[in-house]
Amino acid sequence: MRILLIGDIVGKPGERIVTRSLPALRRREAIDLVIANAENAAEGSGLAPSQYRRLIAAGVDCITLGDHIYRRSEICEVLATETNIVKPANYPATAPGRTWAVVTAANGTRVAVVSLLGRVFMRPVDCPWAAIDRVLGELPADVKVRVVDFHAEATSDKQLMGRYLDGKVTAVLGTHTHVTTADEQIFPGGTAFQCDVGMTGPHESILGRRIDRVLETTMTFQPTQFEVASGDVRLSGTIVDADPASGRATAIRRLIVTQSEADAVSGEREA
Numbered sequence: 001m002r003i004l005l006i007g008d009i010v011g012k013p014g015e016r017i018v019t020r021s022l023p024a025l026r027r028r029e030a031i032d033l034v035i036a037n038a039e040n041a042a043e044g045s046g047l048a049p050s051q052y053r054r055l056i057a058a059g060v061d062c063i064t065l066g067d068h069i070y071r072r073s074e075i076c077e078v079l080a081t082e083t084n085i086v087k088p089a090n091y092p093a094t095a096p097g098r099t100w101a102v103v104t105a106a107n108g109t110r111v112a113v114v115s116l117l118g119r120v121f122m123r124p125v126d127c128p129w130a131a132i133d134r135v136l137g138e139l140p141a142d143v144k145v146r147v148v149d150f151h152a153e154a155t156s157d158k159q160l161m162g163r164y165l166d167g168k169v170t171a172v173l174g175t176h177t178h179v180t181t182a183d184e185q186i187f188p189g190g191t192a193f194q195c196d197v198g199m200t201g202p203h204e205s206i207l208g209r210r211i212d213r214v215l216e217t218t219m220t221f222q223p224t225q226f227e228v229a230s231g232d233v234r235l236s237g238t239i240v241d242a243d244p245a246s247g248r249a250t251a252i253r254r255l256i257v258t259q260s261e262a263d264a265v266s267g268e269r270e271a
């Protein structure tokens with residue numbers, strides 16, 4: 001079976017390239033399940049309920065978030081009621097949302113999805129290792145295919161989580177840095193790994209935001225509005241092939257879709 005994880009969706013440009021191209025991409029790449037990290041969808045921070053619905057309608061099966069999860073507080077109702085969206089599993093029990101989801105892929109395989117936050121160069125949060133141990137103890141034993149979105153800053157942190165979970169989950173894929181890493185691989189125990197899947201949004205930017213605004217604030221210390229940029233929109237994702245019976249990964253590759261490729265695959269032109 002084939003799983004696509006779409007990296008951090010930033011703003012309207014990120015949302016639009018996903019909703020326009022995903023139905024055709026699913027067919028072209030024969031994808032059975034799509035997971036998307038949407039923590040930056042709402043003008044760069046958070047996820048609005050309307051965006052959640054549009055992404056699901058376009059063919060996203062499960063949504064993960066990250067450190068910006070609650071920036072749009074309206075999402076808490078979605079987190080409380082929907083079964084295909086998760087909070088970071090190492091957030092406290094009092095934080096809204098479920099710590100894992102099980103969704104059914106197009107080929108009928110049930111797939112567990114877990115989100116974890118790193119602790120290096122990030123806001124303090126509960127231990128991600130203890131959290132994933134708890135989650136693995138709770139997951140139904142017959143759900144063999146398990147995908148972990150490790151939303152973290154440091155590559156060492158991500159490698160550690162990947163190695164810790166090798167043989168226990170199908171894939172440990174990183175998000176949060178918005179920069180795709182070229183280290184996709186399958187570890188000896190059968191776990192697919194990549195430090196960061198990258199960003200789905202405008203790449204003529206600083207991590208999705210306008211270059212001039214970030215530069216001005218950085219150099220002058222004057223606060224500005226870090227608006228979402230607009231140029232060079234790309235969808236960044238990673239595709240993992242897995243054996244549904246064992247849950248072991250058999251292949252991993254990066255998927256970058258440029259705006260012109262997205263237009264071509266969707267058979268439409270951007271107005």
Ligand SMILES: [Fe+2]
Nearest residue numbers: 008039040176
């Ligand atoms: Fe992000």
Ligand SMILES: [Fe+2]
Nearest residue numbers: 066067068176
């Ligand atoms: Fe993040």
